[in-house]
Amino acid sequence: MPLGDWQLQQNIRDAHNAAPPFSSYVQAVNVSSGAVKEIAVPSGATHVVIAGTAPFAFTAGATGVTAAWPAVDVSNGTATEVAGLGDVIFRHLRDGDTHLSIAGDPGFVSNFVTAAFWRMVG
Numbered sequence: 001m002p003l004g005d006w007q008l009q010q011n012i013r014d015a016h017n018a019a020p021p022f023s024s025y026v027q028a029v030n031v032s033s034g035a036v037k038e039i040a041v042p043s044g045a046t047h048v049v050i051a052g053t054a055p056f057a058f059t060a061g062a063t064g065v066t067a068a069w070p071a072v073d074v075s076n077g078t079a080t081e082v083a084g085l086g087d088v089i090f091r092h093l094r095d096g097d098t099h100l101s102i103a104g105d106p107g108f109v110s111n112f113v114t115a116a117f118w119r120m121v122g
Contacts, residue, residue, distance in 0.1 A: 003042050006118040020047065023116035031056055031104030032111045034069060039100040041093060045117040048100070050089040054108035057082045058089070060097040067101035 006020045025045075029037035031052075041048070041060070050058060057080040059067045067080045080103065083089050104111040 003044055003117060003119050006047065006120045020049065020116075020118050023049070023118055025118075026114055026116045028112055028114045029102055030112055031102050033109055034104050034106030036067060036101060036103045037113075038063075038065070039102065039115050041098050041100065042117050044119045046093055046120045047118045048091050048093060049116045050083065050091070050100070050102075050113060051087070052083060052102075052104075052111055052113035054111035055082065055084050055087075055105040056111060056113050057103040057105075058100060058113075060091070060093060060100050062096055062098055065099050065101045067103040069103045069106060 003025045025042050027039050029039060031037055048060075057067045057069050059065055059080045070079060070082065081089075100115055102113045102115075104113075
């Protein structure tokens with residue numbers, strides 16, 4: 001399925017495009033019981049919205065990037081971001097981000113995470 005464009009128009013009253021339109025490219029992974037899955041970022045994508053049915057940890061990077069559910073304090077800047085129950089995460093993808101890694105909360109036996117991608121233009 002082709003990646004959808006998000007036409008950004010700044011400073012236009014009532015343009016209603018500050019939020020992205022429905023995505024034409026959405027992937028879903030089952031990360032129940034602490035499973036870790038990788039999602040390929042479609043070519044040309046600049047933004048992603050990530051949401052789950054339960055808490056999850058996530059990170060972006062090159063092939064082989066791995067998210068880990070935090071088990072200890074991490075104070076050197078390398079911790080994985082965590083999304084809580086009901087959180088919707090909106091991120092700008094960096095040039096080298098070709099994959100997302102999603103790790104489910106080990107305490108939840110059912111957890112699906114979706115990633116909706118866009119290419120911002122304009």
